[in-house]
Amino acid sequence: MKNQEKILSIIDNIERVMIGKRDIAELSVVALIAQGHVLLEDVPGVGKTMMVRALAKSVGAQFKRIQFTPDLLPSDVIGVSIYNPKEMEFQFRPGPIMGNIVLADEINRTSPKTQSALLEGMEEATVTIDGETMIIPKPFFVMATQNPIEYEGTYPLPEAQLDRFLLKLRMGYPTHAEEIEVLKRAERSAPIEDLTAVISLEDLLHLQKEVKEIIVDDTIKNYIVDLANRTRKDSYVYLGVSPRGSLALMKASQALAMLRGRDYVTPDDVQYLAPFVFSHRMMLRSEARYDGITPEEIVERILAKTNVPIKRLVKQ
Amino acid sequence: MKISLRNKWLQAIFYVLVFFLLREWLIPVVELTDTNYLSIFLAFIVLCFVFSFLSIPWWLSGLGKLVYIFWVLIFIYTDQVFFSPEGFSFLIKDVFINLEALMSRDLSVVTDSFRTVLFFLLLWMTAYLIHHWISVRLNIFLFFFMTVIFMAVLDTFSPYDADGAILRVMLVGLLLSGLLKVAKIFESNHISMGQGKYTNLIVPLIVLVGFSGAMGYLLPKAAPVWADPVPFIQSFADGAGGGQGSAKGVGRIGYGEDDSNLGGAYLPDSTVVFEATVKTPQYWKIETKDTYTSKGWEQSVGSNEIRNYTVGDQIDTGIAVGPVEDHDVASFTFLLQYPFLMYPYGSIAAEAPVGTTFSISNNTQKIETFQQNDKVELKEYSISFSEPSYSLTALRATTTESLAQLTPEFDRYLQLPEGLPERVRELAYSITEDKTSLYEKARALESYFPRNGFIYDQTNVSIPKSSQDYVDQFLFETKRGYCDNFSTSMVVMLRSLDIPARWVKGFAEGEAMRNDNGDRVYQITNNNAHSWVEAYLPGIGWMPFEPTIGFSGTGNIDFDLESDSTETPAVPLAPKKPEKPKAAVASDSKSISERFTEMMEDVADWVSENRVQIIFGSIALIALGLILYRIRKRWMPKLLVPYYRLRKENWQSFETSYHHLLHQLSLFGIKRGEGQTLQSYAKYVDGFFGTKDMKTLTSAYEKGFYGREIKSHEWVQLRESWENLINRTSG
CATH class of the missing domain: 1.10.8.80 (Magnesium chelatase subunit I, C-Terminal domain)
Incomplete structure (x- = not known):
């Protein structure tokens, strides 16, 4: 398969569950291939999570999700070392950031401290815990969502951190016809469960290398x-x-x-x-x-x- | 987007060059207004430029300039070299005087020092503007252009001589414009100026400007094709535009009464005066004049005999009449109106409406027309005539001795002004020395001009200065003129040989327009107004001569020599070639530069002769060019298609052809927006024409241009698409 066909097969695959959002799917894949991260800014319930899950499934990547809340701590994101009495030593338990495709949901609901833990990880593709640097497995792709900042109880992201997202997308509501189609498909079963990978992670890594040419x-x-x-x-x-x-x-x-x-x-x-x-x-x-x-x-x-x-x- | 210049060295050069341009403005202003202290103003400009160049903050540079201005005021108006209490009190007093004057709107009270301040402010603003042009806009053309215009206007309308200035301005201006243009290209394309790139580009520029400047300076220059416009404008302003040759400046050609001040340029005037129907071309005589005043001609009032004739009478014009068998009739139709006849040589009788009387003056040979004792302007009349024919044998028998027996009535035809320079007389003698008969002497004088480098010219003709003789100036200094110069000179020379001669005015034969029952219709315009010579040869009578270069003359010579034909007559009165034999004897010894100069003179002469045609021709060419330019979208494709068929099929030709197509499309009216990509434009174009060609071409172009893939293209298919589109744009 040629590079373009590989990319298109991902997008087509996503489209099977996401109706009328081909442009968003394309842009997400663009960010994935360019090794950037995406900030999705929209109201809840328009399919942000579905989007990321479909993307993860299409490339056979490990999908992790972090639901940001005001009381979330940096260790909840990057992981924590826990004393194991049996082995008599500290053992690292990786946090949700140590996945391939991470959905950081409602990133502006948590405190800046936790936000920056995530954003540092995004930028460096490594996390440091107890002086030990861990490399986040590749490919690494974060899709953060945030509610529009006019909403109450949010911590807006500082400009310097916004800069770390490659693209900022807006999903928007589906059209009338599209929404009916959404209902139809979800009538019996959740279509996301049937989704299978169309390319391998190696293929994805290859694409990320090729794009520089x-x-x-x-x-x-x-x-x-x-x-x-x-x-x-x-x-x-x-x-x-x-x-x-x-x-x-x-x-x-x-x-x-x-x-x-x-x-x-x-x-x-x-x-x-x-x-x-x-x-x-x-x-x-x-x-x-x-x-x-x-x-x-x-x-x-x-x-x-x-x-x-x-x-x-x-x-x- | 603001472009600012980074390279300081270059900027310094710009400032130096533009300083020289600004200096050219200051010099004439200072000179013409009798202002002193040029160097003080120049120093101020330098100060302004240095401040701009060093990017001194505005408050500091402003302060510096003000201090300079105040110092100059104190220096000029109080003679104090440094700031002193007297100086300050002078300044303060001056400020109050001028403020008061301004408040009361009494500008006459304003002091000179205040005017100086205003002049400084003007210079300040100019310097600021120039700074903006050369360091931000990177474009000096406007200022350059204005400088050239300013120099030209000054040179023309003021006593200031801008010969050197205009050369300096051109050199400096061209150089500066070129340097700025290159700098602008570099700036707008974000190319750094280092690495010798800039030098590579400006070396040819400097060479070109230097070379063209040197060529322009060293090459011989043609005389101005147009006369100095100032007297022309003044002559119009004085209302002296028409008729007279007397106006001190450019006259308009045509018949006029006043010939007392000859000389000066003429403007052509093709107003038709009359049409004459006649078998052979004739000179149309109006009158003669007898008194030469050193400046022109006047008519003596002496005893005048007037003879009256009625219609059909045989009129005695004092000129011999030719044989009966040569009898001919000339009919006239007048468009302009004159109360006198224009008659051919050998006139016998005039036909006009019954009741018309003709009175001919013995003094002037002018035939005035009357009806019931009132002057009348005839619209139509005809004259029967027989062209005089002169026997060569008799002509050659005329002798100088016979002149002694002339009656006193010929004295007025021998009159010469007292101040006539002796060298005129000497010249006349030397020309005629080896000729025996009076006729041959006259002939020698007549043919003197074309053989000695005289030039026929209507524009560059001088007017004699008050101390100068008209004939003397023409014969020895200018050698350039029109009929009045030639004919007057010949009359004066004839008289200096004691041969009676008079100056004749009238019209030359005109232009043959059409045939009318075996006769020719000649159209005579003001351009044909002419003057020539009549000489009195004892035993022959009055005989016309034509010394003016380019005119054929009138009168027949009967070659009735009895014996030897070995001595062929020297082609008397044969039509002379209309060209001027300028420096006809071009000897081989002439250097190339002389020949080149001659060639350039020839060209200049040709240009001045065919001025009207050249002007109209150029206007027509320019108009044609403009029309072609306006409709270029129609014919360009017709040229481009075969051009690109002939070119090699490669990326370079595809690239240029694609840009031609874009240009054609925008001419056609489909314009690409500033921020529009080629693809979206192609979509629009294809939508407009209902094709897919633009998309094909654009994709190929993008692949080559952005993708650097310039080999594997389907050239043939691309050319087809291209031709399809470009042909559509011409519709």
Whole structure:
């Protein structure tokens, strides 16, 4: 099977249980292949958990779930060493983070201390307990969900930590017809139980390696940097996209190009991903809020104004 | 996006270059307004630039400039070298005076020092603007262009001589524009300027600017095709645009009464004066003048005899009439109106409405027309005539001795101004020395001009200065002029040989328009207004001569020599070639540079002769070019298709052809948005035309451009798609 076919088979598999959410499935897979993590921001009950479980099952990965609550401790996430009287020594009991695909549900409900334990793990792909560094098994993919921060009793994620998510997605409600289809399928049995893996973990690791070979032309790099630069200069934006954001956009674009069956990135890839990569990495001025401008709108505006590279002005 | 220049060295060069441009503004201003202290103003500009260059904070640089301005004020107006109590009290007093003046709106009270401050402020603003142009916008063209215009206007309308300035401005401006353009390309593409890249690009620029500057400076320059526009504009302003050649400036060609101040440029005027139907081309005479004033012609008032004739009478014009068998009739139809006749040589009688009388003045040979004692302007009339024919034998028999027997009535035709330079006379003698008969002497004078480097020109003709003689100036200094110069010179030279001669005005033969029952219809326009010469040869009578280069003359010579034909007559009155024999004797010894100069002069002459055609031709060409440019979307594909068929099938030609297609599409009206990707544009284009070609092409292009895969493409298929689309855009 070719790389693209492998990716598409995952997405098709997810679609069997997730109705009308192909774009979210695609983006999740893009993040998975680009070795990034996803932040899903939405109200409860639209299928966030189902999404992650389907993804985990499709690639045959170990699925772990952490339900964040205000009293959750970092050790509940990364694990804890417990004294074993029989063996006369401390034994490490890994926490839920030591899985391949982790659903961090309602991440903004827990205290910043616990949040950062998770986020550090996400960034380094290692956890340190009692001076011992443990490597989280690969592939490692976290999908965190959060309720929109206007809701009460939440600890909003700091901007620096938001930066660690590759993509921020929003599921949204299904359409009327889609919702009927959801009901129909769940009438007799839960379809998620029937889902089987379509590729192996080795395949996934292979894809994660291959994606780095996707060509990103200098003009595309220039384009990405132009876009990031413009977010920094926008009058509504207090804090623009960091270089980590530019890098994220490039990596995600490579994965998307692979998904679309190309071995090179085009401006279309960049434009498609830019809102998902950039919007949670910007801090807006209060004027933007007064004017009702969202980060997504700012990204759209910048995309419309930035020249797409179609020609080399200086021959190389 | 704001582009700012990083390379400080380069920026310093820009500042130095632009300083020279700004200096060119300051020099004439200071010169023309009698302002002193140029160096103080220049130093201020340098100060402004240095502050900008070093990015001094605005408050500090502002303070520095103000201190400088105040110091200059104190220095200029109180002669104190340093700040002193007297200086400060002067400043404070001055501030109050000027504030008061401004408050009371009494600008006449404003002191000079305040004007100086204002001038400094102007310089300050200019320096700031220039700083913005060269270090932020990276574009100086506007300023450069304005500088050139400013120089040209000053040079034309003011006493300031901008010859050197315009050269400096062009060199510095071109260099600066080029450097800035390169810098801008580097900046906008985020290319660092180091690594010798910049040098590689600017070396050809410097070489090119240097070379073209040197060529422009060293090559011989053609004389201006247009005369100095200032007198022209003034002559229009004075309402002297029409008719007279007397206006000190550019006149408009045509018949006029006042010839007292000859010289100056003429504008062509193709207004039709009349049409004449006649078998052979004729000169149409109006009148003669007898008194040369050193500046032009006037008519003496002496005893004037007026003879009156009625319709059909035989009119005596004082010119011999040709044989009866050469009898001919010329009919005139006038579009402009004059109360006198224009008649050919050898006129016999005039036909006009009954009741018309003709009165010819013995002094001027002007035939005025009357009806019931009132001057009348005839619209149509005809004149029967027989062109005079002169026997060569008789002509050659004319002798200088016979001149002694002339009656005093010819004295007025021998008049010469007292101040006529002796060298005119000497020239006349030297030309005619070896000729015996009067006729041959006259002929020698007539043919002197084309053989000695004289040039026919209507535009670059000088007006004699008050101390100068019109003829002398033409013969010895300018050697460039039109009929008045040639004919007057010949008359003066004839008179200096004691041969009676007079100056004739009228129209040349005009342009043959069509045939009318074996006759030709000639159209005579103001452009045909002309002057020539009549000389009196004892035993022959008055005979016309035509010294003007490019005109054919009138009158027949009967080659009735009895014996030897070995001595062929020197082609008398044969039509001269209309070209000027400029430096006709181009000897082989001439150096290349001389020949080149001659060639350039030829070109300049040709240009000035065919000015009208060239102007209209250029306008037509420009118009054609504009039209072609406007409809280029229609014909470009027709050229592009065969062009790309001939080109090699490879990535390079595909790439350029794809960009041509994009350009064509945008001309067609399907424009790609600034942030629109090629794929979404292709989708739109395909949707518009109902094709899939744009998608095919775009995918191939993206694969090559973003994916660096430039080999494995289906060139033939791509070209088909491309041709399909590009042909659609021409619809």
